[in-house]
Amino acid sequence: MNTSSIKEYLRHYGRIRSLRGSVIRSTFKRVTAAFDDFNQAQVDAAIRELGLEPTRLTCVYCGKEAACWDHLIPAAHEGTHQLRNLAPACTNCNHRKGDKTWKDFFDTLDKANENIERRRALERYTKAYKPGDSLITDPVDQEKLAELLDRIHQAMSEADDVVAAAIARQRAGHR
Numbered sequence: 001m002n003t004s005s006i007k008e009y010l011r012h013y014g015r016i017r018s019l020r021g022s023v024i025r026s027t028f029k030r031v032t033a034a035f036d037d038f039n040q041a042q043v044d045a046a047i048r049e050l051g052l053e054p055t056r057l058t059c060v061y062c063g064k065e066a067a068c069w070d071h072l073i074p075a076a077h078e079g080t081h082q083l084r085n086l087a088p089a090c091t092n093c094n095h096r097k098g099d100k101t102w103k104d105f106f107d108t109l110d111k112a113n114e115n116i117e118r119r120r121a122l123e124r125y126t127k128a129y130k131p132g133d134s135l136i137t138d139p140v141d142q143e144k145l146a147e148l149l150d151r152i153h154q155a156m157s158e159a160d161d162v163v164a165a166a167i168a169r170q171r172a173g174h175r
Helices: 003-008 016-032 040-049 091-097 102-106 113-126 139-172
Strands: 068-071 086-089
Touching: 016 139, 040 113, 068 091, 086 091, 091 102, 102 113
Parallel strands: none
Antiparallel strands: 068 086
């Protein structure tokens, strides 16, 4: 690190709408995504279908001890909160995968035999899963949510205008 690296912190961060607009859209998708109610017997059966033992969960990507549940298809790619879209993962794989689909993440892994087997297990497991299901199926509700999203984006744009004016005043020397 050197002193010039402070430039990154001594600047305006940009427009609210461009920085947060995608976060708002993603949040709407997450909140309206279809979900399954918890059923222990179904969860155990799904885990066994993955070739795992329900009492000792391991990462579907690397085989290490699992610490979290991964959305195999993230909300950014129309993933939902349904059983067939969730699988145990270790923290490292979950972070490295990020917003990739499970298939895209597997493409980044070593082609070792155990990874090929894990990939095949996930292919079987997710075969019946259909991404994109939403809780909001009524067209009137869909339209209302679209209007609300537009209003949020409009408010963010208005906030950007207020910030831009303040920056202009600061640069002109009027505080």
